[in-house]
Amino acid sequence: MFRRLTLAAAITFAVGTLHAETAPPxxxxxxxxxxxxxxxxxxxxxxxxxxxxxxxxxxxxxxxxxxxxxxxxxxxxxxxxxxxxxxxxxxxxxxxxxxxxxxxxxxxxxxxxxxxxxxxxxxxxxxxxxxxxxxxxxxxxxxxxxxxxxxxxxxxxxxxxxxxxxxxxxxxxxxxxxxxxxxxxxxxxxxxxxxxxxxxxxxxxxxxxxxxxxxxxxxxxxxxxxxxxxxxxxxxxxxxxxxxxxxxxxxxxxxxxxxxxQVGLDIAPRDLIGRAQLEFMETTYALQMLAPVVAKAEGLPDGDYRDVLKALKKKQLAKDKVEPVYHEVLGKIEDTIRTQRIVELPKRQMAMRVASEAENARTPAPHMDPPPFVGNTGQRGTFVLTTGNPPADGDATQTYDDFTFEAAAWTLTAHEGRPGHELQFAAMVEQGVSLTRSMFAFNSVNVEGWALYSEAEMMPYEPPAGQFIALQFRLLRAARAFLDPMLNLGLVSRDRAHDILVHDVGLSEPMARQELDRYTLNSPGQATAYFYGYTRILQLRAETQTKLGDKFDRKAFNDFLIAQGLLPPDLLADAVRTRFVPAVLDKK
Incomplete structure (x- = not known):
């Protein structure tokens, strides 16, 4: 997640000129x-x-x-x-x-x-x-x-x-x-x-x-x-x-x-619950199939995917090693993006840092702080690596271990950094898009959908442990998409939702608490956007590949999506159908 700009009740309005490398239309x-x-x-x-x-x-x-x-x-x-x-x-x-x-x-x-x-x-x-x-x-x-x-x-x-x-x-x-x-x-x-x-x-x-x-x-x-x-x-x-x-x-x-x-859903909550539960089950099967491969590669005991996950999370990084490891992973991801022709990389380097205690209190999960979109003179978005969700009573006995082990760095960097949020924002600053498309079109479905899609694009090129954690986070996004509405519609208890997050998804107690607070207290409905936005982009990708066949070019498709700014799914699909596809088919 990244910190959303706000204006009183809901949205930020602003005008100005985006700093673009070329003159905008x-x-x-x-x-x-x-x-x-x-x-x-x-x-x-x-x-x-x-x-x-x-x-x-x-x-x-x-x-x-x-x-x-x-x-x-x-x-x-x-x-x-x-x-x-x-x-x-x-x-x-x-x-x-x-x-x-x-x-x-x-x-x-x-x-x-x-x-x-x-x-x-x-x-x-x-x-x-x-x-x-x-x-x-x-x-x-x-x-x-x-x-x-x-x-x-x-x-x-x-x-x-x-x-x-x-x-x-x-x-x-x-x-x-x-x-x-x-x-x-x-x-x-x-x-x-x-x-x-x-x-x-x-x-x-x-x-x-x-x-x-x-x-x-x-x-x-x-x-x-x-x-x-x-x-x-x-x-x-x-x-x-x-x-x-x-x-x-x-x-x-x-x-x-x-x-x-407001977060971008155009689907009935009960329909979303059904889709997400299906994805949840399919992802648990995928995790179980990958578990023995990860156990062998990492020298861990084989067994249920939950046990392999617990063993991976025991390989915690010292606090002073978190940022260096993430930088190393970022370099490998960028090399893959270039060699596999996944998407055009921004010209500027990516910034990241470890959060302060006050930032941990405000936003407990790793997130992207966006750059200024108006009058930008080179400022970059920053990937903020948080280290905990401090409990109100000061209890320090619970361990927040969900992001500070090496295997997690792959999917988190792909999501918050490149080719995820940071690339979205850097591309908008460098290429120049209208203010409406950079800010006013914002909703969680179109922003988080791209970030999950980015995780999926990078997953085939990651080591087995990185792929395993990418699947675990996909499991979390599916869980969010059915637990959030079920909790808010009175279809599941908080205790049962807690058990699913801790036992089946494999979250730490502090992160499970953070998730449940998110669904019920801090932002009811928002967490559903990740899964739904991801499925909309995948559907659009499948439709486009079906229509273009061997003329489909992944990098061209992804670059086109990024160039549209933060368009909602329906408008993005319309742009692909009426502009991208005809342009490819018209090529000799």
Whole structure:
């Protein structure tokens, strides 16, 4: 997974110019102009997101959580939607029209999300995580000295020390308080609130460490205020929000259905469950067939695939060896991509690093931090190697061993790095695509689908242990696609889902907890997107190979997919059918 850019309720809007190695077609300039009105939404409601994507001038500003924020944001979205509708009525270019349709769909989804949240959910805010993310945007490995200094200005705004700024915790408290009397609203899930409150001190310590590493002077007073304010806020949450919290994690069905649509699913949940269960069984057979090969190659006892997996995971890498091993694997993967003509590699080298404790708390799984898409001057996406999911109670006895053994490096590098997410983002920066296709078309199905497809493309060229873990992760994605909807529809218990993840998929206890929290607390519906997006690309590949026969060229096909940006599956399939296939068939 990679950290998603967000704008208040759901989506980030931005405009600007992607840094491309060659001049983009004229239609891209027109498409980007159509996105121009959305700039105000980013700047007005989420300056932190503006920073993330590379917009200038907002680095010392903070999120708008003021009175009537949802109503004001909704009104602004409606206004932009009307402008998009007007452009659609007059635009003739098919590429620009396609982008306008994407914009319209995303805006409609944002409006629907605001309405559903307003109808069903009591608002509350993880203030510590919000502030850490806002500061990390300006204090990360690729931030400039100017941004490092701006981080102090943003921090002062967060705590109310800057002119015109109200402390973020005060705004967050007010937005919750004004709706506490509405008894029909669902409170947050108790376990989720407790986990987030348990992470707060890690965020504070993480920000202090970032200021120290960047040698930004003068942060002590603001940091002390932040520490005190967050402690007071957390005490208020425990006293006021927790009594309204619920133990049943399930969302109202309209909200869960909305989540599935927003991540890109266009299939009924029960149909998805059936497909995923079939894939799960077929993958367990494949794992069992490969288990004796892996055992022989690695000098392990032969047996059930679960036992072979446990033995592989015992070969843990020392913390200082994790990044070097991943770099070595990356080099081998890139050599294979070139020799096997799988896809065009980016010109720039891939960046990776080990996460801090605060990052582990915010995003426990390895992930890709995207590069700025606006005004990019050479910044790269970064593959972040995390080392754990810290429990709220500080219990350090559980071992998180799912990513820190050598065999796992192959499929994780293919997924998060190359030819997966990092290649997607680097190609968009280098080649130049419209902003709509790089950001506004984003959903988990089209992004994660490519990453799983990348795993499959690399799997035949990996050592047996690497292939084995690739299958294990494919098993996990199938499990996600039936456990997430089954949990949210009340068709399976959390205990039974835990047993499947630990016993059959082979996850550690901390990662199983992370997975279950993901399905039930943090992002219900999102985890289904991996499996579904992968199947859509495989179906499109099969259809294209069937039609082209010996004229099919894998590298040309994959390069075409990448060149489209982050198109949803239906639009991607349409592009392949109407442009790629005819172009190949027309060749003499």
């Amino acid at each position: 004229d239609w891209i300039a027109r498409s980007n102009a159509d996105a121009q009105p959305l700039l105000d939404l980013t700047a007005r409601f989420s300056p932190e997101s503006a920073t993330d994507i590379g917009l200038k001038g907002y680095d010392e500003k903070t999120a708008d959580l003021g009175p009537d924020v949802d109503k004001r944001q909704r009104a602004a979205l409606v206004e932009v939607r009307q402008q998009v509708a007007g452009r659609l009525a007059e635009e003739k270019d098919p590429n620009v029209r396609q982008d306008l349709q994407i914009l319209a769909k995303q805006i409609d989804g944002n409006i629907e999300g605001i309405d559903l949240n307003d109808k069903y959910l009591l608002p509350w805010f993880d203030a510590g995580q919000m502030i850490f993310s806002g500061e990390f945007s300006l204090l990360n490995a690729q931030s400039t000295p100017e941004q490092n200094q701006a981080a102090l200005g943003r921090l002062k705004c967060y705590v109310g020390m800057a002119a015109g700024c109200t402390p973020l915790v005060d705004q967050a408290r007010a937005r919750t308080t004004e709706r506490l009397g509405e008894k029909g609203l669902l409170g947050p899930v108790k376990a989720d609130v407790e986990q987030k409150l348990g992470n707060t001190q890690r965020y504070v310590d993480g920000i202090r460490k970032l200021f120290a590493e960047k040698k930004v002077a003068g942060s002590d007073e603001a940091m002390n205020k932040l520490d005190a304010q967050l402690k007071q806020y957390n005490a208020w949450v425990k006293k006021t929000v927790l009594p309204r919290a619920r133990t049943d994690f399930r969302l109202p069905e309209p909200l869960y259905a909305y989540n599935l649509r």
